[in-house]
Amino acid sequence: MSYAIKPRRVTFDWKQTPLHWIPGEPTATHVINVLHLLLPAGERWFVKVFKEALPYVSDEQLLKDVKGFMGQEATHSVQHAYVLEHLAEQNLDTSGYTKHVEWMFDVLLGEKPPWGAPVTRREWLRFRLSLIAGIEHFTAVLGDWILDADALDEVDTDEVMLDLLRWHGAEEVEHRAVAFDMYQHVGGGGAARYLRRAEGMAFAWPTLFYLWVVGARYLMRHDPGLVKGKYRFRNHRAAARRGLLPSWAALNGAMPRYLRRSYHPSQEGSLSKAVEYLAMSPAARASERPAGRTAAS
Numbered sequence: 697m698s699y700a701i702k703p704r705r706v707t708f709d710w711k712q713t714p715l716h717w718i719p720g721e722p723t724a725t726h727v728i729n730v731l732h733l734l735l736p737a738g739e740r741w742f743v744k745v746f747k748e749a750l751p752y753v754s755d756e757q758l759l760k761d762v763k764g765f766m767g768q769e770a771t772h773s774v775q776h777a778y779v780l781e782h783l784a785e786q787n788l789d790t791s792g793y794t795k796h797v798e799w800m801f802d803v804l805l806g807e808k809p810p811w812g813a814p815v816t817r818r819e820w821l822r823f824r825l826s827l828i829a830g831i832e833h834f835t836a837v838l839g840d841w842i843l844d845a846d847a848l849d850e851v852d853t854d855e856v857m858l859d860l861l862r863w864h865g866a867e868e869v870e871h872r873a874v875a876f877d878m879y880q881h882v883g884g885g886g887a888a889r890y891l892r893r894a895e896g897m898a899f900a901w902p903t904l905f906y907l908w909v910v911g912a913r914y915l916m917r918h919d920p921g922l923v924k925g926k927y928r929f930r931n932h933r934a935a936a937r938r939g940l941l942p943s944w945a946a947l948n949g950a951m952p953r954y955l956r957r958s959y960h961p962s963q964e965g966s967l968s969k970a971v972e973y974l975a976m977s978p979a980a981r982a983s984e985r986p987a988g989r990t991a992a993s
Contacts, residue, residue, distance in 0.1 A: 699967065701764030701871050703771050706863060706979035708856050710782040715797040715921055717854035722922060723912075728861070730911035731838075732779040733794055738831070741801035742766075745824045748807065751884045758874075763771075765874040775860060787920040793911055808877035822883045823914050826896025829879040830954065833897070833961065834904060837873035837950045838942060839865030840965030843973055847939030857979075863977045869970035873961040894955055900952050905944075 718725045743766045753759045763929050780790050807825070809820045842865040848858055878911075879896075883889045909927070916925035928942075936943035953959060976982045 698965075699870070701761055701768065701874065703764065704863070704867070704974070704980050704983045705771065706775065706977075706983045707978055708775065708778065708860055710778065710856065713782065713854045713856050715783070715786045715788065717857045718848065719758070719852055721851070721935060721940060722916065722919060722925065723927065723931040723939040726915035726919065726927070726944070727908070727912045727932060727935070727941055729783070729847030729915055730908050731861075732776045732783070733790055733915075734797055734907060735909050736773045736777040736780065736793065737798045739769040739776075741805060742769045742803070742828055743773075744807075745821070745828060746796055746878065749825060749882050750877065753878070755881060758877055758881055759779040761871070761874045763870045763879055768871055772864055772867070775864070779860070781840045788918055790848055790915070790918075791886065792918075793914045797907070822879075822892060823896065825875070825879040825882055826892045827900050828896075829875045829893065830897040830900030831873065831904065832868070832875035833954045834901065834947065834950060835868040836961060836964045837947065839868035839872075839970070841865075841942045841946075843869070843965075843969055845939060851938075859977055859979050862973055863979050866970040866973045866977070866980075867886060869967060870974070872964055872967075874963045890957060897951060901948075905947075944989075 703818050716722050716725045718728075746762055746766050750759070750762065753762060769899045781792070783790055803822060809815050809819075813820075815823075879893065880889070883892060912927040912932075916922065916927045919925045932941060933943065936946075951965075
């Protein structure tokens with residue numbers, strides 16, 4: 697990969713961001729907010745697993761890409777954690793949910809196979825790399841979606857949150873191939889490598905779907921501005937029809953593409969579109985300045 701992947705040390709000012717940052721759309725707001733619940737622990741885990749795999753990387757260009765990926769993912773984790781602090785300041789405590797997410801990544805998917813599973817450390821590493829490659833397929837799909845989600849602008853979505861989501865989405869498209877290439881490089885050879893890749897997706901998407909729905913239900917139920925708030929699929933579908941959310945059907949449809957033997961993430965999204973947004977993102981532009989870095993104005 698000749699394109700240089702680099703972390704951008706962005707910052708965001710959340711003081712003026714309301715709890716329902718998509719006006720009048722608590723369901724759309726909280727479905728997207730689930731990403732803030734999942735990503736701090738998830739992206740820290742990506743970095744940990746990649747650190748384990750670094751000794752097995754013999755390709756110099758891939759090594760550069762992986763280090764750039766790790767820097768970007770570490771920054772994503774930190775910035776989404778700040779959003780959780782902002783939600784807590786607005787009396788929406790997410791710790792009841794996030795503690796389970798942290799357990800999943802830190803313990804269940806930790807460095808050692810869980811419950812003494814009869815698998816070698818090398819195979820356990822390969823499986824976790826296949827999980828990351830599968831998850832990164834969906835983050836690229838979501839990144840491409842948010843860059844095209846003009847409907848969010850039309851309903852006066854909070855500018856700071858929208859910049860966070862589009863900055864992150866653009867970087868997901870920017871590094872869309874790294875996790876896949878890392879798995880292909882470290883994941884062994886022959887039919888076993890493809891079968892493990894498919895196995896990773898078979899675990900990744902159902903787990904993501906489950907965590908996303910449970911997270912949306914948690915946020916709607918604990919939202920202090922709602923009376924008996926509930927996540928309903930019909931409300932999700934209505935928001936998706938308006939272009940405010942990706943539809944479950946579209947996300948389900950992304951899985952078969954990944955399972956093609958000929959698949960490569962370079963087929964997902966538009967790198968030029970991602971680079972174009974990163975050149976105009978208030979937070980990304982501010983990160984390039986030596987001092988006085990602030991986010992969206």
